[in-house]
Each structure stands twice: as structure tokens, then as C-alpha cells.
Amino acid sequence: MFNNFFFIGLPYAALVIVLVGSLFRYFRFGFKVSSLSSQFLEGRELFFGSRPFHWGIIFLFFGHAVAFLFPRSVIAWGSLPVRLIILEATALGFAFLTLFGLILLVQRRFKKKRILAVTSKMDVFVVVILLFQVGSGIWIAFFDRWGSVWFASVLTPYLKSIFLFNPDIAAVSAMPSGVQIHIISAFIFIGMIPFTRFIHFLVYPFVYIWRPYIYVIWNWDRKTIRQSKKLVNGVRSKNF
Numbered sequence: 001m002f003n004n005f006f007f008i009g010l011p012y013a014a015l016v017i018v019l020v021g022s023l024f025r026y027f028r029f030g031f032k033v034s035s036l037s038s039q040f041l042e043g044r045e046l047f048f049g050s051r052p053f054h055w056g057i058i059f060l061f062f063g064h065a066v067a068f069l070f071p072r073s074v075i076a077w078g079s080l081p082v083r084l085i086i087l088e089a090t091a092l093g094f095a096f097l098t099l100f101g102l103i104l105l106v107q108r109r110f111k112k113k114r115i116l117a118v119t120s121k122m123d124v125f126v127v128v129i130l131l132f133q134v135g136s137g138i139w140i141a142f143f144d145r146w147g148s149v150w151f152a153s154v155l156t157p158y159l160k161s162i163f164l165f166n167p168d169i170a171a172v173s174a175m176p177s178g179v180q181i182h183i184i185s186a187f188i189f190i191g192m193i194p195f196t197r198f199i200h201f202l203v204y205p206f207v208y209i210w211r212p213y214i215y216v217i218w219n220w221d222r223k224t225i226r227q228s229k230k231l232v233n234g235v236r237s238k239n240f
Contacts (some may be wrong), residue, residue, distance in 0.1 A: 006184050007169040011162050014191030021194025022202055035200040043049060045108040053101025059094040060137070064151070071152035078149045087148050090143045100125070110166050122196050129189045136182040144176050155183070212218045 039046055067074045078084040089138055106127055109115050140147050154171045161168040193199055
């Protein structure tokens, strides 16, 4: 009953909620889909916290994605102990980088009164889930080692069975509790995306990558402006 609920019911519920909820929120409340950045309230500590957090979590995300999409290549890479240790150490380093950035962001949010005033209950919930997710991942790296290999050989078939509507939870049910917590917290996080600020990942402006540059043309003579003593015409706009 426990395994069926958390490894079959929860994944499908999370996927349905994130799909339907994201579409509903985007089309019904499109202008509210935002990261709700608090940078205008405080920027320095946000910079030092968000940089390690984002770099760490992006690397970990794509690392999991590679193990899911190319399991045989990951297993082949880990067949040599040296390469396996390098991969595991690199992933663990990015996990600590993510945890370090997350701790700085949490400290900033609860230390600054102005930021605490705009902190919602869902923000606290997201922080708790992220701490569970990152913490359980680090736990796995120390006590259930070589996760890159058994992820590709155990979790990848399980996740594929979920997407193929033929769930096979035999192997997942036998995994250690730390791994199961990592899986459960991941699906809870996915299901809560439409209700949190993390929905902004789904509308990331990828068009900026290939969009042409914006040309700024100053509509005045620069020599005249430099020699002008007027306040309006003599001071260049700071918007660009």
C-alpha cells in the first residue's frame, strides 16, 4: 500500500497537477507567472546566494537528465573506477554548492525584515522541499554510493515505466530509505510547481538566445550635448 501510493499514485498525481495547473495558471493568470524577485529589496546577498544555488542545481538537473536519457552511456562511463570517482565527486561538489547557496538564500530571507514581510507560506514550503531534496542527495552520495550507476540501471527503467503507463516499482521498493525520500520529495516538488514561484522556469525566455540585438540610437548630437549647460539636455539618460 505504501509503495503503490508513493511510487505510482504520487508520480501520476504530480505529473497531472504540474501539467494542468501550469496551463491553467499561464492562460488564466499569465501576468502573474514570475519569479517574484526580491532583488530591489536587497541585492548583494541575493547575488552571492543565487549564483552558487543556480549553478549547482542546473548541473545536477542536467546530470540526472543525462542518466535518464542515456543510461547505457552513463553505465559505460562508470565501468572504470577512476571515471566513476571523478563523476561522483563532481556531482557531490555541485550538490554542496547548491546547499551552500540555498543556506545563504534562506538566511537572507529570514534575516532581512523587508524580505521576510513578502515571504509566503509556499516560499517556506519550497525551501523545506529543496532542503530535503539536496540533503537526501548528499546522504545518498555518502551512504549509498555510486548513484550515477544505479540511477541509470534502476531509476531510469522505473521512470520510463511511469511515462509508458506500465509502472514497475519492484526495484524502487527495495531501495534504501534515503533514495526513496529523494524520489518522493522530487515528485512532491514537481506537483507544487504551479503553486509556487518556480513556475517561471516553464516560461524562461529562450527566445533571447537567438533574438537579434537591440540597437540603441541616440537622437542627439553628442558634441552639442557635451557642450550644453542645460540640465535636461546635458545629462544623458541612465536607462541604457
